[in-house]
Amino acid sequence: MTSEETITVADVSVGPGGTDEINAGTPVELPVVDLLTGRGFITGKSGSGKSNTASVILENLLDNNFPVLIVDSDGEYYGLKEAYEILHVGADEECDIQVTADHAEKIASLALEENIPIILDVSGYLDDDDANELLLETARHLFAKEKKLKKPFLLVVEECHEYIPEQGGMGEAGKMLIKIGKRGRKHGLGVVGISQRPADVKKDFITQCDWLVWHRLTWRNDTKVVGRILGSEYADAVEELGDGEGFLVADWSADIRRVQFHRKETFDAGATPGLEDIEQPELKSVSDDLVSELTEISDEKARRESELADLRQELDKKEATITQLEQELEDARDLSRMADQFAQAMLQRSEAAYRQTAPPAENEPAAADQPADRSATADTRAGERPTATADTTGAQTTADGVFGDDLTPADFATAVAGGDDRRRQAMTIPLAMRKTPIRRLTARSRSIRSRSTPQR
Template identity: 25%
Template sequence: MIGSVGVIFGETGSHTFKFMVTDPALRRTDYVKVWHSTDGWVLCQVMSMTRSEGADNKDRVIASVTVIGVRDQQGLLRAPMTPFRPGDRVYKAEEELIVETLGLSDGGAYLGLLDGTDIPVTVDRNKLIQKHCSILAMTGSGKSYTAAVIIEEMMEKGVPLLIIDPHGEYATLKEPNDDADMGALAEKFGVEPQGYKNVTIYTPGNKKLCGYADRPLRLNGVNLKPKEIIEYVPSELNNTEIGLIYEAVNALRNDGIDYTIKDVLREIGSSHSAMKWGVYNKLEPLLEAEFLSDRPTPLTELFARGRTSIVDMKGIGPDVQQAIVAKLLDNLFEARKAGQVPPGMVVVEEAHNFCPEKGFAKTVSGDVLRAIASEGRKFGLGLLIISQRPAKVDKNVLSQCNTQIIMRVTNPNDIRAITKSLEGISSELEEEIKRLPPGVALFVSPDIPRAVMVQVRVRKSRHGGASKEISDEADKEDKPPAGGSLFKRLFGKA
């Protein structure tokens, strides 16, 4: 056996202890093992290290350790019933013990490597869909990059995906990763560059707003109910204006013919009310809103086995984005309940804008996202929620995400929101979240009994979500943005 890395001293327990470090190569978050007289080899993790000067004027390095435990005969993870003994030696844990104790089985969606090791970390795709997932991180920590890694893993198994993309970050899934550092990183993570051809980009606007889109996204604009019309109006309507809309729609219904927004406006224009021109002006932009049509995009086209559909919201106002998402996801959820579309996953970027916590804002899209979060697992419709402001995301939606991927977060309100949505998070892990380097995530999964640090694997496709430099001239050309700068921050020089 390789030599020990230290010796236990002082007061010990069955859940924590300290040891004097004798191996200068030992690092915080390293996995170690200690022999227990009753339970055999027990897996532990170094959570913190301190250095001080001893009586002999030599440095002393002390490691504080959390006990992870050992698998019993039934395969259950448990901690020893009695404490370790001072004087017991501590050893580096080998890969086999780490994999067995943490339950890091092969197969599933490959996220990356257990931080500080070459051990792959995977997650069961079915559980990811059925039990929802969230990615929470401050700007620049790699949340969109990590989301794309999960999307790639889903695409390779033909899982239907619908991506709500407010800023046009995911169009580059079509293109292979061509970063100069990709070669060595591909070897490290065991992946190859790849562009995905089963990706279709939809725009609710026109090609002038999103020149790289493949197809327009159109929602039904025929025989809209008054409530649906009101939700599409970005301006606030007073009670009188709402009443005029109801009167106009009821009159058209009584005529027994199909009607459009144009017909509703004509009916409002014929009203004798002095308020008609105010509501007319607020509804008139819907005539130019190309996403309402008598030929809506079929859901069976948007959400199909082996297809990834990106709804690129570039150039669409926030209020209209929320209305589009509300109607689109409501239609999708109803179609899934009826078995008209296959099981799959909805990816929501900037989720705090679409399902905000009460007190921050109220959106028309919040209700349907809460419904999918609470009921979607029964019907095989999963959510991947992505946000840089966890405190602003509806807590009921976050609490339904059994798999959480947390990258660097420093805002105290966001930290509190994360700890409330996670069970049993320790103060050490709270501090760890504040210090996580870009590209490293705290991974919490029902499949793994303990939160682990994962170095997210390199993307196979090109990253399109990095911030542009002020001097960047690339945005003069209407194309998906490049993302090399974030790539280097995540992985550095290979």
């Protein structure tokens, strides 16, 4: 590619706003390097010819094997496949392959490193966030790769006001396009924005453009933009432009030229439907190798998602098991505390019974030698013994109800009354009292819980 290389896309036309120095019908040539690396803007109301102008420029670039990537917001550029082998990616089944943001780096690599023209069709995504993420990641990878490659390359963005609006917040995709507009040129990355509403496009982008095409505009706010940039005479004349006519403003030309752009040669997929049947053209297909490279990414993504789903399912099972075990542990702790309390109560009762039935010490005077007032106390104590025995029997009944026949408070009391050795042996009984009942009650609790808990 030489710096003097050009493409012919239009002819000079006559009418208000043009120049008298150039004869009507004179071919209009655009320098290729400035197109590929510069910043352009094409605007006009619906039906004025802006998409045709973009297609004519693209056809000329493709004829000379210059690389381009088209962000298609309305699904109207697939008609280029009638004459060119272009990789059409997006969300629709009509695309060569369905892609997501995971494919962005590979898309950028194919476009830049393998010189594959690509239509990035974002019209089929039901969620705008998915489309914006795909554009963001693709533009980001293009910018990053161009910093190293420094290869002239053109990014065309339809309906650019959706990404770089004059009013309202700008998303990450729009910020990336603004970055390319400001810094892409020195790396070889050019960008062209296309919109039917110049008043809705961020003015920072428009005023930085190297070349602009103004097709017919009739809305007052839009013609005001023309007046501010071109002058009041063009604000009036832009309303009277015919289909395909436009004012061409470029840094490489000192004049504002009124031109008539050529008609595109490929199928016009963006034409307004009429009553007659539209015959769909036969579209060129891309090589299987190109599609297979992107398919591998899709397959790898599907495999990762399947593995993640399996891991999530396994994690849910483990969390459910942990929850169940924590509940069982809490139940066991409750039962253990109950057993400790019961064993402590039995120990206290048995010690009380031992103190009441133990013989007096050698230095303690016999009951007959006690004073009269102490005889009454002894009589009172003797009278309490049947009550203690009754309490022990009650405790035994309670123990039988909970612990079974293998251990009773009477056994415990006998052990305590049997002397120091048997008393020490008795101190280990509460531990034995805990083990068996906890197992029994835990099993019973599980059985009750399994019957009362609904199945998930």
